[in-house]
Amino acid sequence: MAVAALLIATTACDDAGRGPTAPLSPGEALMSTAGSTVLKLDPASTVDTDIYGPGVTPFEAPCPAGYVATGMAGTTARWFGLAIIAEARLHCRQLLGDGSLGTSAVTTAHPGGTTSELSVLQPFNASCSVSSALVAVGGQVSTQVGEIGGTCDKVSGIVEGTPSLETLGPWRDAGGSLGTSPVAFIAACAPGSVVTGLIGRSGSVLDAVGARCTAIIEVCAAGSFWNGDGCELAAPGTYVPGHGMTFAFPCALGRYQPAAGQTSCLDAPIGTYVDVLGAVAPTPCPTGTTTLAAASSSAADCVVVGDPPGYTPEGKDVRVAPKDATTGEPKEDVKLTFDSVEKSGETTIETKAFYKEDGTPEEDVPPEPEGYKLPEGKTFLDIKTDAEFTGEVTVCAEFDGSAFPKKESTKLLHYKDGGWEDITTSVDEDADTVCGKTSSFSPFVVAQELYAFSGFLRPVENLPTLNRVQAGRAIPVKFSLGGEQGLGILATGYPISVQTACESSSAINGVEETVTAGSSSLSYDAEADQYTYVWRTDRGWASTCRQLVVRLDDGSEYRANFHFVR
Structure with missing residues (x-):
């Protein structure tokens, strides 16, 4: 058998920046300006x-x-x-x-x-x-x-x-x-x-x-990218992690790269930080301070060296990692910045629970804030200091982003004068950090603000009532969130319904308002300030009971029970 001579074939680069370079003539090698x-x-x-x-x-x-x-x-x-x-x-x-x-x-x-x-x-x-x-x-x-x-x-x-x-x-x-x-x-x-x-x-x-x-x-090759004329080495402060790319990535916060043509970046060593993208070198902490871990991304990560954990020295813009009252070590996921410390002292922090293991409230703790989703374990932070200070203190606390579906709604709350006060000044959704300002210390809690849910509204009655409805009809499930929040309020895959036992002792509510069954849908009525989810039911559900579960994208869930008849 015979076959024609084979020549190199290339195509244009894809939208993701990976893949082939610009087309070449048969047999032509890439004209490389620096990269291979x-x-x-x-x-x-x-x-x-x-x-x-x-x-x-x-x-x-x-x-x-x-x-x-x-x-x-x-x-x-x-x-x-x-x-x-x-x-x-x-x-x-x-x-x-x-x-x-x-x-x-x-x-x-x-x-x-x-x-x-x-x-x-x-x-x-x-x-x-x-x-x-x-x-x-x-x-x-x-x-x-x-x-x-x-x-x-x-x-x-x-x-x-x-x-x-x-x-x-x-x-x-x-x-x-x-x-x-x-x-x-x-x-x-x-x-x-x-x-x-x-x-x-x-x-x-x-x-x-x-x-x-x-x-x-x-x-x-990795470490270089196609610039339209040839392969160019990634500049210092940038990197190219794979072959066939058409751009270089800047080094992330907390990382840097002093050399050209690299496939990754370096972590800022302990004692330094990187607070800009694309850095070629880390920034040393001020004299007498250091970071507690590599890859620090802020000057706020620099704390006093050589002093006990939680030590709060005199001075302006004093940055402190409070001492964990349980372990005695610095609490690295909470940072405090005092405007002015007039007399040095110790700042401590203790993580406490709102409730005992049996679910009853703990003694001598503030009540749980209403309308918020709390972190796992339903805990709060009790911060104390015996240092004398003037002005405000910026409190920054990291949180578990996976526990809060709506990171942008994360708040830092401060318990003051018998109530919870929102002191939030910023939320960094990439670093999962929320900051706020206070002029006094007492309990603090990181929580996600929930929608102001009101419902379910008629024709659906709330638990424990059993709503009686003809199977196959579409039920308008109505509720309010305290204003229009857009139509993307439902969690992915919700609402759902699950079959349940029919409780004969439950109160019965006949659902009189139904509509012709079509596709399930969500709408908002601005005049009534009501959301309506038209729930399409199945004729096969006749003579069974089911529970409708509505989960919102803030993680909150609401349920109603239904008895389907023919």
Whole structure:
């Protein structure tokens, strides 16, 4: 068999910044201004050749992603006097960035070879030479595939447009007939592409065959990116984590990179911080202070060195990590900044619970704030200091972002004069940190503000009432959130309903207002300040009871019970 010389093929870069560079002429190498290039397979270019032969049942036997075919194996046989290919498969190796191939081979699935009527079975197995891959599959076909083989080329020849072809096979049962009017075929990949899988049709034997082809492209190596003219090294303060990208990322807060051409950034060492994106060097903490951990991202992370945890010295803009009253160590997820400390002292913090393990309120603690979602364990922070200070204190506390679905509604509350006061000044949703200002110390709590829910409104009655309704009707479930909050208020996948036992002792409410069942939907009536969720019920729910669960995107849940009748 013969196959045309293969040349490199490239396409434009994808929207995500990964993938091939701008198109190149056949055989042209990337013009690199500073960065280097690597080879990779371009999945977007994958195409299938024509399939040669009859048959009905299609098959696909692809190499794993990033692998190319480097050999063929299978079994020839005789079937009722016909020479046939009982089954065929590919050997595949990983294409590495320098054009070499991985040492570990994997084998694709092998269609065909399922009938017991085969005879003279003979296996065949051959591999391309070192650093070569299949570029074509060929042979002869009549009523089935009777002969099969392949053509290989050096990966370097594919890239440079200088083919160096070799043949595998062909293989066939020499004593069998190829049938009437056998047709020679070659399923060749386009220039710049290699075989990455077999396709075709098979039944008891291999009925028809073709090739799956994928282009080899040349892209900028990790640490560099394509700038429209060539591969440019990532500048200091930036990095490029993977091959084939068209831009560099700035180093994140808390990280820096002094060198060019890097694939990652460095953490700011203890005693330094990085509070800007794209930093080339960390900023040292002021004399006499240090950070408590690497990758610090704010000057507020710098605390006094050499003094006991919680020590609050005299001075202006005094930053303190309060001492955990339980462990005696600095409480690293809470930072205080005093405007002015007139007399030094100690600042402590203690995490306390609103409730005992049996659910009863703890003694001598403030009541739980209403209308808020509390952190797991329903705890608050009791901050105290014996330092004398004037002005305000900025309190910044980290929170568990996974516990608060609406991070932007996170608040820092301060218990003062018998009530909870919102002192929030900022919320950093990326760092999961909320800050507020206070002029006194007492309990503080980090909480997420909930919607001002009111409902359910008629025609639905709230728990424990059992709402009686005809199955298959649509029920208008009405409630208010204290104003319009948009239509994205429902948590993903909600509302839901679950079947429950029908409690005969529950009060019964006949739902008189229903609508024709259609698709469930949510709407808002500004004049009535009401949300209406039209809940489509199922006729199959007749003679059962179900509980409707409405979960809002702030994590709060509301329920109502229904008895469905015919």
